[in-house]
Amino acid sequence: MMNLFPKTHIDFLKYRKVYFSLFAAVLVAGVISFATKGMNWGIDFTGGTMVQVQFDKPVDMGQLRDALSATGANSEIQSYGDNAFSISEKSTAQEVGVVQARIEKALDTLGVPYTVQQTNSVGPAVGANMAERAGWAIVLSLFFIIIYVAFRFNDILWGLSGVVALFHDLWVMALVFSLTGREIDLVVVAAFLTVAGFSINDTIVIFDRMRENMHLHPKMSFAELINTSINETLSRTVITTVTVLFALFVLYFLGGEVINSFALAMLVGCISGVYSTIALTTPLVYTWHHGQRSDANTQAAHTHEQPRKETNGKEMLTPKRRHHGKRK
Amino acid sequence: MSNKLAVKWGLILLILLGSVYFIYPNYKWYSKPIAERETLDTLGERPKRMLNLGLDLRGGSSLLLELDVSKLSDKEPLNEAMARAIEIIRNRIDQYGVAETSITKQGDKWIMVQLPGVSNPQRAEELIGKTAMLEFRIVKNDTTEAQKAFEKLETTEEPFDQDGNLIPEIAKLVPAGSQIMRNKEGGYSLVTDTATVTGADLENARVVMMSENGYPSVSFTFNAEGAKKFGQLTGANLNKQLAIVLDNTIQSAPVVRARITKQGEITGSFSAEEARSLAIVLKAGALPAPVKVIEKKTIGPTLGEDSIKSGLFASALALVLILFFMAIYYKAAGVIADVALLLNFVFTVAIMSYFSATLTLPGIAGMILSLAMAIDANVLIIERMREEKRLEKPVYEIINLGYDKAWSAIFDSNITTIIVGACLLQFGTGPVKGFAVTLIIGLLVSLFTAVFVTRAIYELILTSNTKEISL
Numbered sequence: 001m002m003n004l005f006p007k008t009h010i011d012f013l014k015y016r017k018v019y020f021s022l023f024a025a026v027l028v029a030g031v032i033s034f035a036t037k038g039m040n041w042g043i044d045f046t047g048g049t050m051v052q053v054q055f056d057k058p059v060d061m062g063q064l065r066d067a068l069s070a071t072g073a074n075s076e077i078q079s080y081g082d083n084a085f086s087i088s089e090k091s092t093a094q095e096v097g098v099v100q101a102r103i104e105k106a107l108d109t110l111g112v113p114y115t116v117q118q119t120n121s122v123g124p125a126v127g128a129n130m131a132e133r134a135g136w137a138i139v140l141s142l143f144f145i146i147i148y149v150a151f152r153f154n155d156i157l158w159g160l161s162g163v164v165a166l167f168h169d170l171w172v173m174a175l176v177f178s179l180t181g182r183e184i185d186l187v188v189v190a191a192f193l194t195v196a197g198f199s200i201n202d203t204i205v206i207f208d209r210m211r212e213n214m215h216l217h218p219k220m221s222f223a224e225l226i227n228t229s230i231n232e233t234l235s236r237t238v239i240t241t242v243t244v245l246f247a248l249f250v251l252y253f254l255g256g257e258v259i260n261s262f263a264l265a266m267l268v269g270c271i272s273g274v275y276s277t278i279a280l281t282t283p284l285v286y287t288w289h290h291g292q293r294s295d296a297n298t299q300a301a302h303t304h305e306q307p308r309k310e311t312n313g314k315e316m317l318t319p320k321r322r323h324h325g326k327r328k
Numbered sequence: 329m330s331n332k333l334a335v336k337w338g339l340i341l342l343i344l345l346g347s348v349y350f351i352y353p354n355y356k357w358y359s360k361p362i363a364e365r366e367t368l369d370t371l372g373e374r375p376k377r378m379l380n381l382g383l384d385l386r387g388g389s390s391l392l393l394e395l396d397v398s399k400l401s402d403k404e405p406l407n408e409a410m411a412r413a414i415e416i417i418r419n420r421i422d423q424y425g426v427a428e429t430s431i432t433k434q435g436d437k438w439i440m441v442q443l444p445g446v447s448n449p450q451r452a453e454e455l456i457g458k459t460a461m462l463e464f465r466i467v468k469n470d471t472t473e474a475q476k477a478f479e480k481l482e483t484t485e486e487p488f489d490q491d492g493n494l495i496p497e498i499a500k501l502v503p504a505g506s507q508i509m510r511n512k513e514g515g516y517s518l519v520t521d522t523a524t525v526t527g528a529d530l531e532n533a534r535v536v537m538m539s540e541n542g543y544p545s546v547s548f549t550f551n552a553e554g555a556k557k558f559g560q561l562t563g564a565n566l567n568k569q570l571a572i573v574l575d576n577t578i579q580s581a582p583v584v585r586a587r588i589t590k591q592g593e594i595t596g597s598f599s600a601e602e603a604r605s606l607a608i609v610l611k612a613g614a615l616p617a618p619v620k621v622i623e624k625k626t627i628g629p630t631l632g633e634d635s636i637k638s639g640l641f642a643s644a645l646a647l648v649l650i651l652f653f654m655a656i657y658y659k660a661a662g663v664i665a666d667v668a669l670l671l672n673f674v675f676t677v678a679i680m681s682y683f684s685a686t687l688t689l690p691g692i693a694g695m696i697l698s699l700a701m702a703i704d705a706n707v708l709i710i711e712r713m714r715e716e717k718r719l720e721k722p723v724y725e726i727i728n729l730g731y732d733k734a735w736s737a738i739f740d741s742n743i744t745t746i747i748v749g750a751c752l753l754q755f756g757t758g759p760v761k762g763f764a765v766t767l768i769i770g771l772l773v774s775l776f777t778a779v780f781v782t783r784a785i786y787e788l789i790l791t792s793n794t795k796e797i798s799l
Binding site for chain 2: 095096097100115116117118119120121122123125126129130133134136137138140141144145148149152186187189190191193194196197198200201204205207208209211212232233235236239240242243244246247248250251253254255256257259262
C-alpha cells in the first residue's frame with residue numbers, strides 16, 4: 001500500500017508551551033489589528049449602498065472619483081476586471097434607493113455608456129439584525145458543541161477545549177481578513193461557518209481515538225495516550241486536509257470573483273483548524289487535567305479489569321459504557 | 329449473495345433510481361434555450377419539483393420590506409397583519425407576471441420579496457409601496473373655521489412635523505369631527521375625520537383609458553355591503569363634495585349629484601401606468617400599514633451567469649482532482665470511496681430538487697463542506713482498514729473492523745456539524761439559511777453513502793471470495 005506516513009512517534013505535547021505562546025501572540029495580534037485596522041465589514045452588516053457598473057469604454061479611475069465626489073458623497077471605488085468598478089458607500093442613514101440614484105446620476109456625467117451589473121442597498125437596521133443573528137448562531141453552536149462533546153466524551157473540559165480551538169480558528173480567519181483589509185460579506189461569513197464545522201470535525205476524530213485508547217490502554221500515561229492518539233490519526237488528518245486544500249486552491253485561483261474570498265477564508269481556516277486541533281485542544285485538555293488522565297477517578301476501580309479486546313464502534317453509542325470516565 | 333446483502337442493494341438501487349427520476353426534470357429544463365424557459369415560466373408551466381437557482385446565481389432582485397408597526401390598527405395582532413400584508417403583496421406582485429416570486433416573512437415585521445430575473449425592480453417596488461388605503465370622506469371646506477385653518481396653513485412654512493402630523497398651532501384651528509388632508513393637485517381640504525366606506529368595500533377595480541377629463545382613470549364597483557353604505561353616504565350628502573382619498577391624499581373631490589350605490593370612478597391626472605398600478609392595488613386590497621423598502625439587491629443576469637460558469641468549472645475541477653487523488657492513493661478502496669462521493673452529490677441534488685430547494689452560493693459552500701466530510705469519513709474508514717491490514721488480518725475482518733472502529737468518529741463528527749447547521753438554520757437569515765439547509769442534507773446523505781453504500785460494495789466484492797483488497 002502507498003503510504004506517505006510511516007508509523008510516527010512525534011511528541012506533540014512537548015511543545016505545548018510554544019503553542020500556548022503562539023496562541024497568546026495570535027490573540028494579541030488580533031486585538032491590535034482589530035483596534036487599529038479594524039474589520040472591513042461589508043454593507044450587508046453596516047448598511048449602505050453598493051453599485052457595480054460595467055463601462056463600455058475605458059474609464060479613468062481618477063475621472064470616476066472626481067465625478068462621484070462632485071456629488072459630495074464619500075464613496076469607495078474598487079476596480080475589478082475590464083472597465084468594471086464597484087462603488088460603495090457605507091452606513092448611510094438615507095432611505096434605500098436614494099444613494100443609488102445619486103451614484104447613477106454622477107456616472108451619467110461621465111458620458112460613457114455603462115450597465116449596472118449589481119446593486120445592493122441595505123438599511124442600517126437590516127445590517128445590525130444580520131450581525132446579531134449571525135452572532136447568536138455562532139454563540140449557540142459553540143454552546144451546543146460543548147454540551148454534546150461533554151456528553152459523548154464524558155468530560156466537559158474536552159468540550160471546552162474543542163471550543164477554544166474553534167474560537168482560535170475563527171480568530172485567525174478574522175485576523176487575516178483584518179490584515180488584508182478584505183471585505184467581510186455574507187459569503188465570507190458562510191466560509192467562517194464552514195470552517196467552524198470542519199475544525200470541530202478534526203477535534204472529534206482525535207478525541208474519538210483518545211476515548212478508544214483509554215479503554216485499550218488503562219495504564220498508559222495521559223501524555224503518552226494523547227501523543228499515541230494524535231500519531232495514530234495523523235495520516236488521516238493529513239490526507240483529509242490535503243484533499244480539502246487541493247479543492248480550495250482550485251476554487252481560490254479559478255473560482256471567480258465571488259468565490260475567491262470564500263476560498264481564502266476556507267484555506268486559512270482549514271490550515272488553522274488542523275493546527276489548533278493538535279496544538280490547542282489536546283494540550284489544553286492535558287494542562288487542565290494537570291497531566292492526569294481525565295478518567296483518573298474511575299480508572300483505579302477498573303485497572304483490575306481486562307482491557308476490552310476490541311473496541312467496537314457500534315457499542316460506543318450505547319450508554320452502558322459511559323461509566324468509564326466520569327468528569328471531576 | 330445473502331438475503332441481507334440483496335436487500336441492501338435493492339434499497340441502494342431504488343434510491344438511485346428515485347434520484348435519477350427527481351433530477352431528470354432539472355436536466356430537461358435547463359437544457360432548453362432561455363427564451364423557451366421564459367415563455368414556459370410565464371405560462372406557469374415550470375416543473376414543480378426542481379432545483380431552483382438563487383438570485384446570486386441567476387440574477388434578479390430582492391426587496392426587504394418593513395411593515396410600519398406604529399401605524400397598525402390596535403385591533404389587529406402583528407402576526408395577522410403580517411400574514412395579510414404578505415397575502416396582499418403576493419396578489420399585487422402576481423399581476424406583475426414574474427415566475428417563481430418568493431414572498432416570505434422574515435423576523436417579526438419584515439417581508440422578503442424575491443424577483444428572479446428582474447434586474448430593475450422599480451415597478452414592483454411601486455406596486456408594493458402603495459398602501460392603497462382608499463377612503464371616501466365628505467368635504468367641509470365652506471365653513472369660516474376651515475378658511476381660517478387654510479390661511480394659517482398657507483402662511484406656515486412647515487405645517488407638518490416629521491411624522492406627518494399637523495403642528496399644534498394649526499391643529500387647534502381644525503374643527504372637531506374633521507381633519508385636514510392634502511389635495512393631489514396642491515392645497516388642502518377639510519374633510520370628515522371618519523370614513524364609513526373604504527377600499528375594503530370594493531369588489532373590483534379596472535382602468536378606464538379615456539375618462540371625461542381626458543386622462544386614464546380607475547373605475548370601481550362595490551360589493552353588496554359597500555353599495556349599501558355608499559348609497560347611504562351619497563344619499564345623505566347630496567350636492568356636497570365627496571373626497572376620494574388614497575393613502576391620505578385627496579385624489580379628486582367630485583360633487584355628489586345623485587345617490588350612488590354600485591359604481592364609482594377615481595379621476596385625476598394619472599398616466600396610463602399609474603392608473604394600471606392603482607387598479608391592481610385597489611383590487612388586491614389595502615395593506616394593514618405602510619411598508620418601507622429597507623434593503624434592495626439587484627444582480628444582473630450576466631453577473632449571475634459568470635459566477636456560475638467560473639464557480640461550476642472550478643468546483644468540477646476540484647472534484648475531479650479529489651477523485652483522482654483518492655483513487656491513486658487508496659487504489660481500489662479509493663475508487664469505492666469515489667463512487668460514494670459521486671453518489672453523495674447525486675442524492676443531495678435529488679433531495680434538493682424534490683423539496684424545490686433554492687441553490688445559492690452559500691448553499692454550494694454547504695455542499696462542499698458536506699462533500700469534505702464525506703471524504704473524511706472514507707479516509708477514516710480506509711485508514712482504519714490499513715491499520716488492521718498491517719496486523720495481517722483476513723480481508724473480511726479488515727473490512728468489518730475498519731467500519732466498526734471508524735463509525736463512532738464519523739457519527740460524532742457528523743452530529744456535531746449537524747448541531748452547527750441546526751443553530752444556523754434557526755438563527756440565520758436568507759443566505760446563511762441556504763448554507764445550513766444544504767449542509768444538513770449533505771451530511772445526512774454522506775452518512776448513508778460514505779458508510780452504508782461503501783460497505784455494501786465491499787460486501788458484494790467479498791461474496792466472490794476475494795482474498796485481498798488493495799488500499
